[in-house]
Amino acid sequence: MISDIAWSLQTLYGKVKDGNKYFSNHPETAPAENSSYANLVDGNDNTYFHSSWSASGTDKHYLRAELPEATKDFYIITKRRTNVNSNRPTSMLVEGSDAAEGCRICSDRTASCQERTGNQYAGSR
Numbered sequence: 001m002i003s004d005i006a007w008s009l010q011t012l013y014g015k016v017k018d019g020n021k022y023f024s025n026h027p028e029t030a031p032a033e034n035s036s037y038a039n040l041v042d043g044n045d046n047t048y049f050h051s052s053w054s055a056s057g058t059d060k061h062y063l064r065a066e067l068p069e070a071t072k073d074f075y076i077i078t079k080r081r082t083n084v085n086s087n088r089p090t091s092m093l094v095e096g097s098d099a100a101e102g103c104r105i106c107s108d109r110t111a112s113c114q115e116r117t118g119n120q121y122a123g124s125r
Contacts, residue, residue, distance in 0.1 A: 006077050007043045015074060017041055021066040025059070026052040045079060 016022065019038030028035040028050040039047035051061035076094065 009075070010041070010043070010077060014041070015067050015071060016065045021068075022049070023064045023066075024049075024051055024062060026055065026057060026061045028052045028054065030054045 010017075019036065019041055022037040022040055024037075027037075029052070033050050035048065035050040037049055040049045049063070051063070076092075078092075
């Protein structure tokens with residue numbers, strides 16, 4: 001299981017607690033992967049969401065979360081699969097938007113945000 005502290009934080013303060021509030025442009029669909037958005041919030045280290053590795057494509061993969069309300073502060077908890085090391089993400093870009101046109105980009109939690117126009121969502125493979 002995710003560490004007790006991390007899971008307690010998600011349970012108490014998590015902004016997205018429903019797997020139906022997530023969307024990816026390239027989710028893995030191979031049945032053997034058992035990849036599901038619900039796995040992102042179930043607290044089980046043995047389940048996971050996986051972006052597609054079995055399909056071709058060159059555009060970057062993203063994972064979008066729909067927040068239930070406006071927020072100024074957030075945290076992200078990630079855990080990597082331990083049984084496979086290939087193609088793990090090496091970087092992550094976090095973007096947010098409070099409007100249909102535009103977003104704020106924060107490359108890390110200490111960096112200042114930059115304004116960007118247009119609907120842009122990004123992630124990494």
